Amino acid sequence: MPLTTSASGVFPIAPTPFLPDGAVDWASADSLFSYYDKIGSDGVTVLGMMGEAPKLEPDESLGIVEAAVRNMPGKPVIVGISAPGFAAMRTLARQSMQLGAAGVMIAPPSSLRTDDQITGYYAQAVEAIGSDIPFVIQDFPLTLSVIMTPAVIRKIVTDNSSCVMLKHEDWPGLEKISTLRRYQMEGSLRELSILTGNGGMFLDFEMERGADGAMTGYAFPELLIDVVKLQKKSEREAAHDLFDAHLPLIRYEQQLGAGLAVRKYTMMKRGILASDAQRNPGSVLSATAKAEVDYLLARVAKTDARAKC
Secondary structure, eight states: OOOOTTOOEEOOBOOOOBOTTSOBOHHHHHHHHHHHHHTTOSOEEESSGGGTGGGSOHHHHHHHHHHHHHHSTTSOEEEEOOOSSHHHHHHHHHHHHHHTOOEEEEOOOTTOOSHHHHHHHHHHHHHHHOTTSOEEEEEOHHHHOOOOOHHHHHHHHHHOTTEEEEEEOOSSOHHHHHHHHHHHHHTSSOOOEEEEOGGGTTHHHHHHHTOOEEOOOOSOHHHHHHHHHHHHTTOHHHHHHHHHHHHHHHHHHTOTTTHHHHHHHHHHHTTSSSOOOOOSSOOOOOHHHHHHHHHHHHHHHTTOGGGOO
C-alpha cells in the first residue's frame, strides 16, 4: 500500500543491528521489526541517518527493507534513499518499492543554499526516481545545514504531487508547524502529513501545534506512541506527565556523536537488540557513560515500569 497524506502515528527510525564483528545481525533485524509491529507502531522508517545507511552494501540495504516489510505486514515501510547521485537513489527507490516499501524519504544535500536550489533539487529527484513513488521531505537543518522556510516546503509540495509527508526536524520548529497548518487552513497548501523527529525532544508541543505523529528513534518508541495517542485524545496533562518522566533520557540520547551509541545500548539492555555494536566508524560509550544511562533508566522506571532493565 503506497504512503499517503493521511499517514499518522509513530514511525520509528530503525537502527541497523550489527554483530560485534560488524556483520549485519539479521536475527536481531527480524526481532526488531517484529517488536515495532507488536507495540503498535503505525509504520517504520529504515536506512535513515540513525540507521547507518552509508555503511551498508547495496544488498544489505535491500535486506533491511525486506526484513521490515516481512515483519510488519500491512504497515507502511519508508526507505531513506538519500545519496550523492540520482542514479543510486533511483535504483534503491525502485528496488525498495518492488520489495513492498510504501514510499521513500529524501534529504537535501548540504550544498544547497538558495530557495531555488532546494526546490530545483527536489524536482530533479522526483524526475529521477519517478513521480509514481510517494516521497517524504526530510527537513533537518541542524545536521544538513539546509534551511527550508515554510514557503519553500509549500512550493515543493505544490510542484510535486508525489510529495505526501514532511519529516519535520527543525529546531526551533514549532512555529514552522503552525505556519504550514495555517497555509492549509487558508487553502494555499494541500493536505500533508507531518511527522516530527529530533529524538522526540519536542513531541509534546509538536502534537499540539498540529503534527500528525513522530518519525524518530528514541529507545522507548512505546513512549512516543503513548504521547501521540494521549494528545490525539486531548489528554494533555497525562501526555505531558508521561513525556516529562522520559525527558532526561531523551535529552541524554540527543548528544551529537553519541546518540546512536546511547540508543543502541539502551535497546540492548531492554532485550530488543542482541548487541549495541555499530559498524566502523562508530562511537563507543565509556563505562562512565553507561553508568549514567543506567542511572537515568532507574529514574524513568520510578514512573514507567517499562524502563526496568
